Amino acid sequence: MAKANMTPTKQPMPEQDPMVRRNNLKEVALGYTEEMAVEEATRCIGCKNKPCVEGCPVLVDIPAFIELVKERKFKEAYLTIVATNSLPAVCGRVCPQETQCEAKCVRGAKGEPVAIGRLERFCADWYMSNIEEEFEKPVSNGHKVAVIGAGPAGLTCAGDLAKLGYQVTMFEAFHLAGGVLMYGIPEFRLPKAIVQKEIKGLIQLGVEIKTNMVAGKVATIDELFEQGYEAIFLGTGAGLPMFMNIPGENYNGVFSANEYLTRVNLMKCYADGFDTPIFKAKKVAVVGGGNVAMDAARCAQRMGADEVYIVYRRSEVELPARVEEVHHAKEEGIIFKLLCNPVKVNADEKGWVKSMDCIEMELGEPDASGRRRPIPKPGSDFTIDVDAVIMALGTNPNPLLRSVTPALQTNKWGCIVADEKTGLTSIEGVYAGGDAVTGAATVILAMGAGKDAAAAMDKYIQSKAK
Amino acid sequence: MYRIVKKQVLNPQVVLMEIEAPAVAAKCQPGQFTVLRVNEQGERIPLTVADFDREKGTVTIIFQIVGKTTMLLADQEEGGFITDFVGPLGRASELEGLKKVAVIGGGLGCAIAYPQAKALHEMGAEVDVVAGFRDKDLIILQDEMKAACTNYYLMTDDGSAGEHGFVTNKLESLLKAGNQYDVVIAIGPMIMMKFVCAVTKPFNQKTIVSMNTIMVDGTGMCGCCRLTVGGETKFACVDGPDFDGHLVDFEEAMRRSKMYLDQEKAAIEEYKKSHECNLMKGVK
Ligand SMILES: Cc1cc2nc3c(=O)[nH]c(=O)nc-3n(C[C@H](O)[C@H](O)[C@H](O)COP(=O)(O)OP(=O)(O)OC[C@H]3O[C@@H](n4cnc5c(N)ncnc54)[C@H](O)[C@@H]3O)c2cc1C
Ligand SMILES: Cc1cc2nc3c(=O)[nH]c(=O)nc-3n(C[C@H](O)[C@H](O)[C@H](O)COP(=O)(O)OP(=O)(O)OC[C@H]3O[C@@H](n4cnc5c(N)ncnc54)[C@H](O)[C@@H]3O)c2cc1C
Ligand code: SF4
Ligand code: SF4
Ligand code: FES
Numbered sequence: 001m002a003k004a005n006m007t008p009t010k011q012p013m014p015e016q017d018p019m020v021r022r023n024n025l026k027e028v029a030l031g032y033t034e035e036m037a038v039e040e041a042t043r044c045i046g047c048k049n050k051p052c053v054e055g056c057p058v059l060v061d062i063p064a065f066i067e068l069v070k071e072r073k074f075k076e077a078y079l080t081i082v083a084t085n086s087l088p089a090v091c092g093r094v095c096p097q098e099t100q101c102e103a104k105c106v107r108g109a110k111g112e113p114v115a116i117g118r119l120e121r122f123c124a125d126w127y128m129s130n131i132e133e134e135f136e137k138p139v140s141n142g143h144k145v146a147v148i149g150a151g152p153a154g155l156t157c158a159g160d161l162a163k164l165g166y167q168v169t170m171f172e173a174f175h176l177a178g179g180v181l182m183y184g185i186p187e188f189r190l191p192k193a194i195v196q197k198e199i200k201g202l203i204q205l206g207v208e209i210k211t212n213m214v215a216g217k218v219a220t221i222d223e224l225f226e227q228g229y230e231a232i233f234l235g236t237g238a239g240l241p242m243f244m245n246i247p248g249e250n251y252n253g254v255f256s257a258n259e260y261l262t263r264v265n266l267m268k269c270y271a272d273g274f275d276t277p278i279f280k281a282k283k284v285a286v287v288g289g290g291n292v293a294m295d296a297a298r299c300a301q302r303m304g305a306d307e308v309y310i311v312y313r314r315s316e317v318e319l320p321a322r323v324e325e326v327h328h329a330k331e332e333g334i335i336f337k338l339l340c341n342p343v344k345v346n347a348d349e350k351g352w353v354k355s356m357d358c359i360e361m362e363l364g365e366p367d368a369s370g371r372r373r374p375i376p377k378p379g380s381d382f383t384i385d386v387d388a389v390i391m392a393l394g395t396n397p398n399p400l401l402r403s404v405t406p407a408l409q410t411n412k413w414g415c416i417v418a419d420e421k422t423g424l425t426s427i428e429g430v431y432a433g434g435d436a437v438t439g440a441a442t443v444i445l446a447m448g449a450g451k452d453a454a455a456a457m458d459k460y461i462q463s464k465a466k
Numbered sequence: 467m468y469r470i471v472k473k474q475v476l477n478p479q480v481v482l483m484e485i486e487a488p489a490v491a492a493k494c495q496p497g498q499f500t501v502l503r504v505n506e507q508g509e510r511i512p513l514t515v516a517d518f519d520r521e522k523g524t525v526t527i528i529f530q531i532v533g534k535t536t537m538l539l540a541d542q543e544e545g546g547f548i549t550d551f552v553g554p555l556g557r558a559s560e561l562e563g564l565k566k567v568a569v570i571g572g573g574l575g576c577a578i579a580y581p582q583a584k585a586l587h588e589m590g591a592e593v594d595v596v597a598g599f600r601d602k603d604l605i606i607l608q609d610e611m612k613a614a615c616t617n618y619y620l621m622t623d624d625g626s627a628g629e630h631g632f633v634t635n636k637l638e639s640l641l642k643a644g645n646q647y648d649v650v651i652a653i654g655p656m657i658m659m660k661f662v663c664a665v666t667k668p669f670n671q672k673t674i675v676s677m678n679t680i681m682v683d684g685t686g687m688c689g690c691c692r693l694t695v696g697g698e699t700k701f702a703c704v705d706g707p708d709f710d711g712h713l714v715d716f717e718e719a720m721r722r723s724k725m726y727l728d729q730e731k732a733a734i735e736e737y738k739k740s741h742e743c744n745l746m747k748g749v750k
Contacts, residue, residue, distance in 0.1 A: 173685050175503060175510075175550040212552040214685055218489045239687035243699065250694060250718055252725050259688035267509070267682070275509040275534055276682075277729040351721040398686050400704060 004045045008111025011040035013118055018331035022301050025187045025270065028328055029093070034072070037122040041069040044114045047106055052116060055104035057448045058084045062101060062116055069119055078127040081120055086159055087152065087447060089128065089194045092121025094185060094291075095444050096322045128197065135204035141165030143461050146229040148215040148401070151179020152443045153434025154235030155202060156450030157457075162205040164458055169229070171213040176266065179237055180435075181443070183266035184258070186295050188302070189325075192265075216401040221408070221430060230464070231429045231457040234416060235450060238395045238435035244287070248345030249391075253279065253353030257288070257296040257392035264299045281388030283307045285356050287342055288392030289314065290440075294325040296390045297334045308334050309384060313341040313361050313374040337384070339363070341376065345389055355385045397436050415439050423453030431457055467547040468502075471524055476606045479531050480574060481540045482516070488523030490515075490553040496581035497559030497676070497708055500525065501684040503550040504538045511535045512681045512703070514578040515554060525553070528577035528606070534733035555684040556707050559674075561585055564648045566592040568640065569615070570633050570662055572654020573599055576607050578676060579653040584614040592616045594645070596636045598654070602627035634661045641669045649674055652711060656720045663711040675711035677702045680723060693719045 014030040015021075021028050032040065044066040052062045060081050068077035081088045095101075097117040105113030127133075143166050147158045150172035158168045176182050178195045203209065215224075215236070224232055241256035243249050260278075263269045267276035284300040286293050289312035297308045310329070312319060315338050319326055330336070337358070344357040360380035363372035397414045409417040409426035416425055416432040423431040433449025435441055472484035490500060494515045501510050517526035531540050542548060559582050567586050571579040576597050586593050593615040599605050600623045612618045619636050620628025629636065637650070650673045652662040659675040666673040679691040679702040686704040693702055696713035700706065 173552070174683070175552075212550050213489065214552060214555065217554055218493055239685075241687065241689045243689070243692075245699075250692060250699065250722065252721060256689040259682060259690045262682055262688055268507075271507075274507045275733065277509075277726040277733070279725065280729075351718070400686055 005039070005042035007043060010043075010112045010115040010118070011036050013115075018328075018333070021188065022298075022332040025302055027191055028188050031125055032118055032122045034074075034126070037069055037119060037126075038072060040115050040119060041066045043107060044070075045106070051104040051106060052101045052114075055101040057100065057444050058451070060085050060101070060120070065123065066114065066116075066119060069123065074123055074126045075131060078123040081123055085120075085444075085447070086156055086451075087198055087443070088120050089124035090152070090181060090190060090198070091444050091447075092117050092119075092124055093190050094322075094442075096442060098323045100444070128194075133201070135201055137204065137206040138163055138165045140167060140206075143167065143465070144169070144229050145231050145233070145457060145461070146171065146224050147233045147235060149173075149179065149235035149237055149434075149436070150177035150199075150209060150211075151235055151237050151434060151446060152181060153237075153436070153446035153450040154179070154233065155198065156447040157233045157235060157431075157433070157454045158207045158450075159202050159205060160451055160454035161457065162202065162207045164454075166458075166461075168207045170207060170209045171215045171219075172209060172211045173214040174266065175211050177209050177211065179235075183262045184292065184295065186261065186265055186299055188298070189295065214400070216404045221401075221405050221427065225429070230461050231431065233423070233450070233453050233457065234401070234425070234430065234432040234436055235434045235446070236398060236401055236436045238415075238440045239398045240396045240414075241391065242393045242395060243391055244342065244393060246342060246344055248347060248353075251345055251347040251353050252351050253281065253347075253388045254345055255279065255388065255390050257286070257292045257390050258395065260296055260390050261292070261299060264303065270303065278303055279388055281305050281386075283309075283384075283386045284388045284390060285309045285311050285342070285384060285386045286390045286392055287311045288394070289318070290320040290392065290394070291322060291325055292394075293392035294321045294329050294334075296392050298329055298332060300388070300390065301332060301334065305388075309337050309386070310334055311337045311340050311342060311356075311358060313339065314371065315339055315363060318371050339374065341374065342389070343381070346383075353387055353389055355383050356389055357381060357383050395435075395440050397439070413439060421452060422456035423449055424456060429460065467549060468551040470542055470544055470546050470548065471522075473542070473544040476528065477604050479604065480528060480577070480606050481531070482526060482528045482577075483539070483542075484519075484524045484526045485548070485551055486523060487525050487551045487553070490551065491518045491520050491523045491525050494518050494525060494554035495558030496561065496585045498554035498556050499684070499707065500527065500551055500553030501555060501681065502527075502539075502548055502552070504535060504542065504548050506549055508538065508549065509535045510550070510682055510684070512555070512678070512684055514581075514676075516577045516580055517584075525551075528574070530574040533730050534737045537734070537737055552684065556703055557705070559585075559651070559708055561589065561591075564589070564591050566647050568594045568596065568637065568645070568647045568650045570596045570637055570650060570652040570654070571598070571611075572633055572652075572658040573604065574606070575652075575654030575658070575676075576611060579651060580607055580610060580614065582651055583611060587614045587616075594640065594647075595619065596621065596633045596640075598622070598633035598636075598658075599627075600624065632661075633658065634665050637662060638665050641666070641671060647671060652676075656716060656723065659711060660716040660720075663714070663716075667712055673711040674708050675714060676707045677709055677714065677719060678707065678723075679719060680725060690725075693722070
């Protein structure tokens with residue numbers, strides 16, 4: 001093996017200049033060139049015990065694919081990744097690598113870990129632009145299955161089952177498949193063309209995607225079984241937005257992040273010729289500290305706001321967002337008001353938001369989640385002038401389907417109760433995975449759950465067929 | 467794609483369309499609605515299921531031309547297609563066991579109320595319909611409504627047809643005359659529903675209203691349709707659209723429906739400039 005490159009830092013990622021990109025929706029991180037990728041790959045020392053792989057929820061064989069990148073065998077590298085991860089172009093971009101694969105990389109002990117995510121993205125992008133892939137429709141095995149919800153969990157489950165010969169029908173409530181990848185995560189972080197390309201692959205595999213179909217409304221679980229589907233996967237996500245229940249939350253100018261991001265991403269309110277309106281705000285407060293909050297804040301800036309605040313009740317280290325997103329947001333001029341919590345939204349006499357009252361917080365003892373509990377500091381109230389407030393406080397599973405499916409067991413947060421290994425729910429033949437089971441989590445975990453459920457559904461149908 | 471099987475202009479501002487959507491037609495109930503997009507770049511707008519034919523697999527919508535999207539929809543021809551049509555959304559109206567009902571329809575609200583009046587009438591309930599319009603040229607569904615009720619009262623703001631006055635005048639006199647209803651169902655502009663509630667309140671008369679808030683998804687994921695009912699936040703698309711009118715915060719709901727007013731006005735102007743909308747001729 002060639003001598004490892006002991007540079008302590010990652011090969012830098014080419015990026016759009018922050019002052020330019022804050023005014024456009026094009027992708028922020030531009031991706032490695034072949035040379036950069038090979039150079040970064042030489043930082044991997046090919047550990048025998050593969051600690052990095054343990055950090056990846058779908059066990060991508062990281063040293064193996066990086067070795068192939070070193071050898072410039074980009075196609076083979078890509079094929080190594082997709083052996084366990086069907087959406088590498090997405091995961092390379094949005095996985096929280098710093099808490100997953102890269103957290104375990106030995107190079108991280110001294111300096112930065114190997115840029116596993118960037119290399120994964122490079123392989124996927126290289127493959128997409130150099131190889132014209134056509135999937136063959138697999139030979140049918142004569143069995144019909146239904147997948148509800150076309151987010152990462154559902155898409156992965158559908159793809160795996162289609163490859164095994166199942167006739168898969170997907171039901172998606174929105175007019176486009178993709179779930180959060182389409183309506184939540186913005187174009188500048190995950191170009192929609194990439195998501196659509198993955199979906200095209202599924203269609204080539206013979207998956208039928210029925211959009212505009214709200215399961216529970218057009219058909220219940222029982223009715224789907226009556227229609228001849230032998231097993232059903234629920235990948236309905238966690239789409240119900242939470243509000244704070246503070247005074248003034250219904251004033252004009254207060255939005256859920258879901259609404260705001262849907263108007264921007266799915267409905268393309270910014271693009272010429274598209275009809276969906278967006279609220280034009282000058283000063284925006286986004287409440288929350290996760291990826292959703294970062295996305296909403298950066299979208300608000302791109303929609304023309306002059307000042308955008310992130311208001312978060314804990315401190316910087318507790319921010320649940322990906323480190324890269326926080327970094328990018330800061331570069332773009334988003335103002336972080338940390339250790340600070342809203343208490344009231346104020347409006348003018350006509351009911352339009354004009355300011356938000358906040359209180360400073362300090363961190364006390366760790367709470368049930370293991371994070372230090374934020375406590376308000378008495379008398380520290382202050383007001384920020386804003387004309388819009390976006391609530392990015394998290395989401396819960398949508399109660400729509402479970403309200404018409406009494407046999408479907410859920411926990412007190414409305415999450416579907418499902419077996420950890422197989423995704424089996426309380427109803428025979430019905431499996432579930434992704435945010436619908438875990439509550440808001442990550443793309444890669446949703447995909448992992450879709451994959452496990454596909455294997456279990458196959459086993460179930462085959463054992464019944466015997 | 468969803469085919470427009472039939473198109474009928476009911477008055478210069480109101481159009482009826484029958485849309486081929488078998489999945490929706492198979493399941494919809496009175497009180498439920500659909501969300502549609504006319505084309506790939508279109509906005510998602512909610513419209514009530516005005517009627518349906520399970521055998522033909524069609525759903526009828528009746529809409530008023532108020533802005534860009536409804537103009538664009540009105541410009542589509544019979545035999546043409548619209549891109550998206552989702553439904554049935556929202557809760558069905560609770561009509562079970564009702565014996566005597568007053569249905570109050572304001573303008574286009576008559577179209578939204580029609581399936582409920584019809585279902586009640588078919589169930590054998592006594593149905594008083596009070597239909598109100600600005601003037602005689604705007605009257606819609608008169609024959610249909612008459613066939614779906616016990617008593618039909620027509621009101622016009624200017625007295626050009628039926629009785630001179632508002633629906634609230636007629637409702638008040640019916641209540642004063644001693645009529646007691648299991649429920650009054652009021653559907654129309656928010657301001658009308660608010661006044662109907664003001665009339666029924668002193669009589670302790672249970673009143674149900676249909677809240678036409680702004681919506682995006684119609685499935686409970688965006689929260690833009692939220693309103694305050696009895697001090698609690700509700701989502702009109704999943705908890706409604708029907709609510710107890712005496713508990714609804716109408717001031718807030720009316721204010722929230724103006725959220726995008728400036729942009730809507732601009733969109734209308736732009737659309738009018740670029741399209742010769744036949745239906746809009748002669749309309750202010
Ligand atoms: C703004 C935002 C940014 C994020 N950023 C990141 C990130 O950087 N990295 C990361 O790993 N994760 C991120 N996440 C989280 C990640 O996107 C989710 O964990 C993941 O998408 C969950 O996948 P899923 O398939 O379970 O559900 P979803 O992606 O939510 O998909 C569910 C689908 O089911 C459909 N559906 C729901 N109910 C029905 C029904 N009754 N009938 C038919 N269809 C239905 C929905 O319309 C939707 O399309 C982010 C989330 C958001 C909102
Ligand atoms: C559950 C429900 C059922 C409805 N049923 C019918 C119906 O059967 N027939 C009918 O004509 N109308 C109905 N509406 C109202 C209809 O959705 C709006 O008229 C339509 O969205 C206007 O779109 P536009 O682009 O033409 O007008 P815009 O230019 O968008 O707006 C013009 C006016 O319509 C209001 N409006 C705008 N967007 C919406 C929206 N998404 N929802 C509600 N109001 C809005 C605005 O406040 C404004 O006053 C219903 C609304 C709801 C919520
Ligand atoms: S899928 Fe995500 S966690 Fe796994 S190797 Fe790729 S970037 Fe890392
Ligand atoms: S831990 Fe780091 S250096 Fe070791 S194999 Fe994995 S990526 Fe390479
Ligand atoms: S329309 Fe989005 S939650 Fe009701």
